[in-house]
Amino acid sequence: MDACFYDLAATVSILFSVDPRINEISGRFAESDDASLINATLSGDDDAFTELVKRYKHKVFGIAVRFAGDAHELDDICQEVFIKAYQNLGKFRGDAPFEHWISRIAVRNCYDALRKRKQMEYDFSFGSLDLPIIDNSSQKSRLAERKYKQLYAALEKLSPKDKMVIVLLELEEKTVREVAALTGWSETNVKVRAFRARWRLRKYLEKKDET
Amino acid sequence: MKHNDDKLSGLFAVVREMKPDTSCAEHNFEIRIRERLRSEKEKQTRIQVQIFEWAWRLMPVFLALVIVFGAWRFSSDRNYNVNFHLLATIRYERTILLSFMPGV
Numbered sequence: 017m018d019a020c021f022y023d024l025a026a027t028v029s030i031l032f033s034v035d036p037r038i039n040e041i042s043g044r045f046a047e048s049d050d051a052s053l054i055n056a057t058l059s060g061d062d063d064a065f066t067e068l069v070k071r072y073k074h075k076v077f078g079i080a081v082r083f084a085g086d087a088h089e090l091d092d093i094c095q096e097v098f099i100k101a102y103q104n105l106g107k108f109r110g111d112a113p114f115e116h117w118i119s120r121i122a123v124r125n126c127y128d129a130l131r132k133r134k135q136m137e138y139d140f141s142f143g144s145l146d147l148p149i150i151d152n153s154s155q156k157s158r159l160a161e162r163k164y165k166q167l168y169a170a171l172e173k174l175s176p177k178d179k180m181v182i183v184l185l186e187l188e189e190k191t192v193r194e195v196a197a198l199t200g201w202s203e204t205n206v207k208v209r210a211f212r213a214r215w216r217l218r219k220y221l222e223k224k225d226e227t
Numbered sequence: 228m229k230h231n232d233d234k235l236s237g238l239f240a241v242v243r244e245m246k247p248d249t250s251c252a253e254h255n256f257e258i259r260i261r262e263r264l265r266s267e268k269e270k271q272t273r274i275q276v277q278i279f280e281w282a283w284r285l286m287p288v289f290l291a292l293v294i295v296f297g298a299w300r301f302s303s304d305r306n307y308n309v310n311f312h313l314l315a316t317i318r319y320e321r322t323i324l325l326s327f328m329p330g331v
Contacts, residue, residue, distance in 0.1 A: 066257050066260070087251075
């Protein structure tokens with residue numbers, strides 16, 4: 017349903033509301049690096065920030081999609097990430113690439129979203145996000161989709177911190193050091209948490225197999 | 228245990244390959260962010276204007292408070308009568324006492 021809604025929304029926006037300024041902005045800042053875009057944003061040029069959004073939206077969506085329950089939550093998380101980035105751009109010191117900084121904001125926002133969802137005991141509904149385009153007629157892809165749903169159902173049983181560490185380490189294939197940098201936890205904490213989270217996942221899947 | 232580890236690793240491998248497609252959600256995202264930023268700024272401006280409006284509306288109250296406070300200070304100052312004669316007497320008596328004690 018959401019997939020259809022987004023297809024429809026995309027089509028409508030293509031027909032009626034494509035802002036020609038976006039292409040104009042891209043042309044204007046094509047040669048600019050991130051540092052000059054940040055400086056331009058800080059001096060009040062919102063077009064420069066639009067270009068930053070355009071450059072890093074795929075990265076942020078890529079992180080958030082592993083944590084979001086549905087398409088609306090995904091959009092909310094990503095919007096929140098860029099709004100926070102805009103509000104705190106003055107605090108960006110530039111000692112690490114902008115990509116790392118925005119990834120850290122994205123991970124922390126995802127963690128907040130997971131906690132909020134856990135508090136509200138929100139029922140995670142599969143199929144509300146567009147799965148990769150797969151040929152459902154083939155048995156292999158049906159099996160893959162089943163495994164996808166099985167793992168995400170198991171991940172939903174974990175605490176937000178455990179889910180975070182499993183997604184980043186196992187699905188996004190980040191190193192322990194990268195996860196520590198993204199989450200702000202110590203490397204030892206990440207390792208211990210990953211071990212416990214894997215153990216809990218295994219237990220849950222065993223129990224599921226028995227029933 | 229080993230079997231379960233393999234199973235879990237297999238699940239991870241399958242899900243790693245299947246990343247949901249976000250291209251639809253990403254479409255025109257910049258426009259949504261621009262609109263959101265604009266509305267956030269408008270909200271900020273609206274709050275500032277409201278604070279100013281309320282301050283302006285409460286101006287008579289502030290003015291009345293200042294007048295009442297000023298009147299009160301003025302009336303209390305008038306009640307406070309300094310008796311210069313008494314003060315001078317006290318000072319004189321203290322001087323005598325201070326002179327007497329060391330035996331001057």
